[in-house]
Amino acid sequence: MSLSNVKCTVANCRYWQNENCQATGIEVNVDEGGKQAKDSMHTQCHTFEQK
Numbered sequence: 592m593s594l595s596n597v598k599c600t601v602a603n604c605r606y607w608q609n610e611n612c613q614a615t616g617i618e619v620n621v622d623e624g625g626k627q628a629k630d631s632m633h634t635q636c637h638t639f640e641q642k
């Protein structure tokens with residue numbers, strides 16, 4: 592079962608469909624590592640797999 596209400600704009604990910612994520616779960620990390628992001632621009636999805 593996929594996640595509900597996870598909006599995503601990464602159209603070349605194999606889990607992406609119609610602006611939404613179809614993965615069963617995702618991992619999101621801070622860009623520079625660690626556990627403190629400055630803002631949303633400094634986070635990224637590590638579940639991404641290129642189509």
Ligand code: SF4
Nearest residue numbers: 599604607612636638
């Ligand atoms: S796995 Fe990550 S990058 Fe891929 S569609 Fe889901 S949220 Fe977007």
